[in-house]
Amino acid sequence: MSGVNNYKISVIPGDGTGPEVINEGLKVLEAVSSKAGFKYETVNYDFGGERYKRTGEILPDSAIEELRKTDAIYLGAVGHPDVKPGILEKGLLLKLRFSLEQYINLRPVKLYPGVWTPLKDKEPKDIDFVVVRENNEGLYAGEGEFINKGTKDEVAIQISRNTRKGVERCVKYAFELTSKRNKAKKLTLCGKTNVLTYAWNLWERVFYEIAKDYEDIKTDYAHVDATCMWMVKNPEWFDVIVTDNMFGDIITDLGAMIQGGMGIAAGGNLNPEGVSMFEPIGGSAPKYTGKNVINPLAAICALSMLLKEIGEEKASDMIENSVIKVTTKLKSLAAGKMGYSTTGVGDLVVKNL
Ligand code: IPM
């Protein structure tokens, strides 16, 4: 027995610029694996808009069972200009999140040194928090109906489903994460208790029940609108934020902007008891596809998160430290303005490992 870990990593490059940024991530993976001393094999899946157009198939159930048996999934981007919005998002991305029970969407909001932020006078020490977004329920459950569709009396109903089990496992995860993080040990529940009095009443009760088991953690509550305000005005107030699927979707786009943009923002869809999936959170960026101008750092940061989750902490840190060196060398993190090409940035990360 060699004692060297050998991982099986599923790769779904997906649409648009997905394949370009995933290529750079795989380049970094190869380099970091030899330095950190682990082995891996990748299994490539061509799911996405092109395959859907060719075959009509988005994600066969057999693939879900295959993916379930691997150690992690590395995803590029989902969304194709010729495919009606919603089809691939629901059929691929959301289907994976739901069927693999990736109930946490983890989105670090961290400003690296030298990175431009639109927030005046804010520095890396001020912008360093994590959003724990519930990833399987809420408005994303897709429940609802039309009444009198197409008539003047039409009503569209969209239901937010929040189960106690779903809320509990999410809130518990957030408390655990807060206690492991070496920061202010503060967990903020972001909700809307003043208006959405069913959903957020449940969240609030669960939050304060679980808080009793974590005496060292300061609890805090902010309405989602106020959260947006504080993220811009006083981002240093946050350590960990926990919220539902829809609010988490919205505030993490704001988070991505204050940490320097979609060029750097990464996220993980976690099933702490199963297989997790990591992705840059920006979309497929059709405008930049095939031009070698998209920023691969978000995908590379997603790889760093992936390695941390499967237990390769050292490799994960090596990548993050290299990214920190590379961000100071780029003119901007925006596509086409980096002063380097996509592959050039990937090479820089490899060189600085
Ligand atoms: C995200 C995306 C997805 C979401 C879309 C593409 C379905 O915006 O990962 O944040 O809404 O969750």
Ligand code: MN
């Ligand atoms: Mn989103």
